[in-house]
Every structure is written in structure tokens, then in C-alpha cells.
Amino acid sequence: MDLIxxxxxxxxxxxxxxxxxxxARGLGFVSYSNIxxxxxxxxxxxxxxxxxxxxxxxxxxxxEIAKVMVEGSxxxxxxxxxxxxxxxxxxxxxxxxxxxxxxARTVVVHNGTPAPRTGGVVGIISAGTADIPAAEEARVVAxxxxxETVAVYDVxxxxxxxxxxxxxxxxxxxxxxxxxxxGREGTLPTVVSGLVDVPVIxxxxxxxxxxxxxxxxxxxxxxxxxxxxxVVNIDAGFVAGAFAARIANMIAVAAxxxxxxxxxxxE
Numbered sequence: 001m002d003l004i005x006x007x008x009x010x011x012x013x014x015x016x017x018x019x020x021x022x023x024a025r026g027l028g029f030v031s032y033s034n035i036x037x038x039x040x041x042x043x044x045x046x047x048x049x050x051x052x053x054x055x056x057x058x059x060x061x062x063x064e065i066a067k068v069m070v071e072g073s074x075x076x077x078x079x080x081x082x083x084x085x086x087x088x089x090x091x092x093x094x095x096x097x098x099x100x101x102x103x104a105r106t107v108v109v110h111n112g113t114p115a116p117r118t119g120g121v122v123g124i125i126s127a128g129t130a131d132i133p134a135a136e137e138a139r140v141v142a143x144x145x146x147x148e149t150v151a152v153y154d155v156x157x158x159x160x161x162x163x164x165x166x167x168x169x170x171x172x173x174x175x176x177x178x179x180x181x182x183g184r185e186g187t188l189p190t191v192v193s194g195l196v197d198v199p200v201i202x203x204x205x206x207x208x209x210x211x212x213x214x215x216x217x218x219x220x221x222x223x224x225x226x227x228x229x230x231v232v233n234i235d236a237g238f239v240a241g242a243f244a245a246r247i248a249n250m251i252a253v254a255a256x257x258x259x260x261x262x263x264x265x266x267e
Contacts, residue, residue, distance in 0.1 A: 043073075047249065048242045049145055055080035059088035066109045067092070074113030077144050079137065079238055081107050104136035104237070108144065118146030119257040120248030122241070123175035125167075125192060127156030127182035130207040135181040137237025138203060138244065142179075145245035150175060157187045167195060176248030179240045180229075183207030186218025193227035199247050200229040203240040 009015035042050040054062045062085050069076035089107055099108040122142040126135040132153055139149045150173045155163040180189035181203040189202035204218035215234035222231040232239045
């Protein structure tokens, strides 16, 4: 019984309000074995896709969860995959149904259903090449949430002259939000935020060593930024990409270029 059936039952007097409330609270998740309850309504409820975190899960469980997710929505994103997870997924799904991004450590499994297009645009910038994996995770997430993504990599402050021409190209694509991934001292998000007129999400990365290594100096520098930016946790590429995509998708809808109603109808 879905929500429409519950509402009809209440209208027809076949279900009282208390029973209807209990049934409605039980909607929106699918149980797998005794280890997972998959939030199948997350996208329609919050605008953010439900992803499968492979880290700390057995490869066989990841495969079975992916099968449930694909059956329900046509596509599923799996993050933080190891070589063992990738091997198990390749054995379970045909190659044309897998999209593996080695740098991002993500796999998208699908049944041929394409990722939706919302009209949102998200910029992704990395300070150094070592920051690309976190940036790529953010890019994959934003893409799976329907956004066009524009990536600019290796333009950190150690050679700030690299940033300006690339940033001009990025601004020409009219992004609704920009994710800036940086490790070491984490300066680049502050610089970018001072040069653009769209929201910037700082993504501190656990590159760098010595005092303040492991992303701690980058996180604190972004939190202390004198420019206006939001900051996610260290290496939280999924969160950064999802936050940027939510902003970009809302801007696209407000500007009349988004396709929110079409996507929701397809769901």
C-alpha cells in the first residue's frame, strides 16, 4: 500500500487516522536482510539521492543492496568501493550496467535508466592533483543528482596564475554552486569565494603531512575563512557534491530552466 492508497482508505472510512499515520511512517524504506533499511523515498523527500556506502560492508551485501536499489529506482550510486567490491559487482552485473570511477572510488549500477537532467550546473575545482579523488566523488554525486558538472583541476595557490583563466571559463558556464577541494593549508576555497558570486562549498582533503596534516589545517583554515563559504568535513566528497547539487537544482527551478516537475513525475 502506497501513500495514495492510504489516503484513499482514510477518505473512504476504511482506515482511521491513527492506523493511517502508522502505515505512512512505514513507507519509504526497503529492508535487506537484517543489516540495511534502504531509504527509497529520500530523493523525493529531500532532493538528495540515497547512496550505498561500501566501506565496512561485505562485497556480497553491497551487491544485494545494489540489486534492490536498481530494481526500485533504475540507478544506484555506491561510494568508497574497494577492489573487492568492484570485483563482486563486475561478477553480478554486465559491464554496460556499471560505471566505475577509479579516482572517485564510486560505482554507479543501473538498468539502462540514464541519470536525470535537472538544468543545474555545478563547478568542481581542486587545488592539487592529490585532491582530485575527493573532488571526483563530489562531481559524480552532483552528476547523479542531475547536474551538469564542470571540472577545473590543479589550480592551487602555489601557482595562483593557473586559476584565473580557468575560473573565467568556469564562470562562463553559469554554475549555481562551486565545490573547491583543497588539502595542505586549504586556502583555495577562500580565494575562489572572493572572486565569484555563487555559493562556494569548501571540501578539506586529507592530503598534506606534518603539523595540521590529515586535512586538519585545511578544515580549520576554511572554517576561519574571511570570505563567505560553507565547509563540509574532511574528505566528505559526497556531502559537498550533494549540497552543491541541491543549490544548483533549486536555482535552475527558480530561473525556469529546471525540470523538477518532470523528474518527480518520473519517480
